[in-house]
Amino acid sequence: MSRLDRSLITGLPPFQGMTPADLDRVLQQARSLRIAKDQTVFEQEGEAHSFFLLLDGHVRVVKTTPDGQQVIVRYISPGELMGIAHALGRTTYPASAVAAVDCVVLAWPGNLWPDLAGSFPSFATGTYKTVGARLQEAQARVVELATEQVEQRVAHALLRLVKQTGRKTEEGILIDFPISRQDIAEMTGTTLHTVSRLLTAWEERGLVKSGRQKVTVVEPHRLFALAEGRAEKG
Amino acid sequence: MSRLDRSLITGLPPFQGMTPADLDRVLQQARSLRIAKDQTVFEQEGEAHSFFLLLDGHVRVVKTTPDGQQVIVRYISPGELMGIAHALGRTTYPASAVAAVDCVVLAWPGNLWPDLAGSFPSFATGTYKTVGARLQEAQARVVELATEQVEQRVAHALLRLVKQTGRKTEEGILIDFPISRQDIAEMTGTTLHTVSRLLTAWEERGLVKSGRQKVTVVEPHRLFALAEGRAEKG
Missing domain, CATH: 1.10.10.10 (Winged helix-like DNA-binding domain superfamily/Winged helix DNA-binding domain)
Incomplete structure (x- = not known):
C-alpha cells in the first residue's frame, strides 16, 4: 500500500489543529479505498468495523424500515466523516451508506476511535461537533416533516x-x-x-x-x- | 444558597466514573432552581447562558417554526442533561424547554462547558453519548414521519x-x-x-x-x- 500524504486531510474540520506529525500518525492507521457508484460503504445494522472519511465523491446515507421502505437520511460531501458509530456510543451502523458516484474514502478500524479521540482532543471535539450539527439537521427535518x-x-x-x-x-x-x-x-x-x-x-x-x-x-x-x-x- | 449534596448526581450517566471529590467540584459550580409547571427553562434562539440537568419533573423541548407552528422535539426525563448548546458547537439554544410539571433543575454557566469537558473526560464522553442517542432518536423520527x-x-x-x-x-x-x-x-x-x-x-x-x-x-x-x-x- 502506498503511503497516504498528509495533504489529503490537512485543514479538514476533524483534523484541524493537529501537527504534521500527528496527521502522519493518524494517516498511518488509515487505508484508502475506491468505492464504485452504487456500491455500499457500510450496511445498516452491520458491525461497525471501520469509520470513514470521504475524500472524493458523494455518499447517500439510507435507513431502511422493517417493511423495506427507504429514507435518505442525508448526503455526505467530501471532507466529512461517516460511519462514526463509536462516537454515537454504538457498535453497529445505524444506517447504510451507498456511493452516489465513484468515491474515494479513508477507512480506520472502528476500535481505533477511542484511541484517536483520547490522543487528539481536537479530533474528538471536531467529531462531536459533526454529530451535533447532524442532530440539529435531523431535528430541522423532523420539524419540516411535521409542519410543512x-x-x-x-x-x-x-x-x-x-x-x-x-x-x-x-x-x-x-x-x-x-x-x-x-x-x-x-x-x-x-x-x-x-x-x-x-x-x-x-x-x-x-x-x-x-x-x-x-x-x-x-x-x-x-x-x-x-x-x-x-x-x-x- | 445551601450546599448541594453529591448524592443528587452520583451514578447519573454524565457523572459516572467521577470521584466524590470530582462530583463536589462539579456541584460547587451549579445552582439548583425550581421551575414551575408551564414556565420556560430556556428559550429557542436565546443566548446559551447555562446548561441544565433535570433532577425532578418532566420538560418538553419545543421548536417553533417562523410561522408559529410548534413541534415537540422530545421530552426530558430526570437525570438527563438539557440546553447543552455548547456540546453541539452552538452559542444559542436550538429549541425552547418548558416544564411539563413542577421541576427541579441544576444549572451550570454555559461557558463552563469546555472546562468541565476538558477536566472530566467521562463527563465529555457521557454528554456526547447523549447527543449521539438524540441524533439516532431524531433520525428514527425522520423515518417515521417520512414513511408511516x-x-x-x-x-x-x-x-x-x-x-x-x-x-x-x-x-x-x-x-x-x-x-x-x-x-x-x-x-x-x-x-x-x-x-x-x-x-x-x-x-x-x-x-x-x-x-x-x-x-x-x-x-x-x-x-x-x-x-x-x-x-x-x-
Whole structure:
C-alpha cells in the first residue's frame, strides 16, 4: 500500500489543529479505498468495523424500515466523516451508506476511535461537533416533516443540496451528483409521482431544470420563497 | 444558597466514573432552581447562558417554526442533561424547554462547558453519548414521519413515552406526566382533531384510556402491533 500524504486531510474540520506529525500518525492507521457508484460503504445494522472519511465523491446515507421502505437520511460531501458509530456510543451502523458516484474514502478500524479521540482532543471535539450539527439537521427535518406541505419539503430538500454541493453553471446552480426523482422522494417522505409532478410544474415556471438524475436550480430565491410557504406573485 | 449534596448526581450517566471529590467540584459550580409547571427553562434562539440537568419533573423541548407552528422535539426525563448548546458547537439554544410539571433543575454557566469537558473526560464522553442517542432518536423520527401513516406515528409516540416515563397502575401503564391531545399532535405532525379521533377509537377497542392531560396504555402489545403497521385480528 502506498503511503497516504498528509495533504489529503490537512485543514479538514476533524483534523484541524493537529501537527504534521500527528496527521502522519493518524494517516498511518488509515487505508484508502475506491468505492464504485452504487456500491455500499457500510450496511445498516452491520458491525461497525471501520469509520470513514470521504475524500472524493458523494455518499447517500439510507435507513431502511422493517417493511423495506427507504429514507435518505442525508448526503455526505467530501471532507466529512461517516460511519462514526463509536462516537454515537454504538457498535453497529445505524444506517447504510451507498456511493452516489465513484468515491474515494479513508477507512480506520472502528476500535481505533477511542484511541484517536483520547490522543487528539481536537479530533474528538471536531467529531462531536459533526454529530451535533447532524442532530440539529435531523431535528430541522423532523420539524419540516411535521409542519410543512410536500411542496415546501421538496423545495427545502433541493435548496439543502444546492447549499451542500451546488456548482454554478450557465443555467443556474447544479446539484453536483446524480440524483433521481426517486431519491428526492426518499428524502422528503413522498412518492415518485408527487416529485415528478412538482418538478414538472416548477420547470414550467422557470424555477428549475431537471433531466435524468440531474437537477439545476435556476431561480434559488423563488424556490426559497416557495420553501418558506410564501406564495409566488402571479 | 445551601450546599448541594453529591448524592443528587452520583451514578447519573454524565457523572459516572467521577470521584466524590470530582462530583463536589462539579456541584460547587451549579445552582439548583425550581421551575414551575408551564414556565420556560430556556428559550429557542436565546443566548446559551447555562446548561441544565433535570433532577425532578418532566420538560418538553419545543421548536417553533417562523410561522408559529410548534413541534415537540422530545421530552426530558430526570437525570438527563438539557440546553447543552455548547456540546453541539452552538452559542444559542436550538429549541425552547418548558416544564411539563413542577421541576427541579441544576444549572451550570454555559461557558463552563469546555472546562468541565476538558477536566472530566467521562463527563465529555457521557454528554456526547447523549447527543449521539438524540441524533439516532431524531433520525428514527425522520423515518417515521417520512414513511408511516398518522395512526402508526401516534402509536409510536405513545409507546416512546411509556418506555421513557411509564408507571404501572391497575389500569395499565400510565404516561407519568400531564400530556394533552394537542401535545401529542405536536409530537407527531398531525392535528388535534386526528389525535382525538384516534384516541377515541383506541379507547373503544380497549387499547388505551385517556382523560384530561392523562393517557394510560392498557394493552401495550396491541398498540405496538398497530405502530408496526400490523392490522389487528377482528
